[in-house]
Amino acid sequence: MVPTRYFDEKDPRCFLSEISVLAETAVVGWKSIPAHDAVLVYSAGGDDEPELYKLILAVDALKDYFKIGASIVDGELSLVIVKGTDLLFANVFDAPDFTTAQYYIFAVMKSLQLNPEVSTIYFRQKPDMKDELSICSYFNSLEVLK
Secondary structure: OOHHHOOOOOOOHHHHHHHOOOOOOOOOEEEEEEHEEEEEEEEEEOOOOOOHHHHHHHHHHHOOEEEEEEEEEOOOOEEEEEEOEEEEEEEEEEEOOOOHHHHHHHHHHHOOOOOOOOEEEEEEEOHHHHHHHHHHHHOEEEEEOO
């Protein structure tokens, strides 16, 4: 994520190459997120929009004050946390299993001093029953985004 005022659409690669090793053939894409005055810069792996971008848009549509959104696709956890209209956190983690995903969710929440016991977590895809029971024991509730 890059604040819009610092983003140069003529060279989006420079922003991503500062934090990640990119192959010379890697295609770099970007999506504007006007609600947060930011731009998501990413390494494009196909024609689809990045899961993180889809999650940000879905979480922004929620009415809650604290919005915690997660999505696990192809072994990657996308995690978004919004307070009011302020985007506090948006990132993607390698998460080959649900236990690893939970670790990242709780680590980020702890770093932001958020209490899961009074929070609802929203998933873009419904977790299987075992995983849902596991995370619901920590959160106030779990909802699936539409």
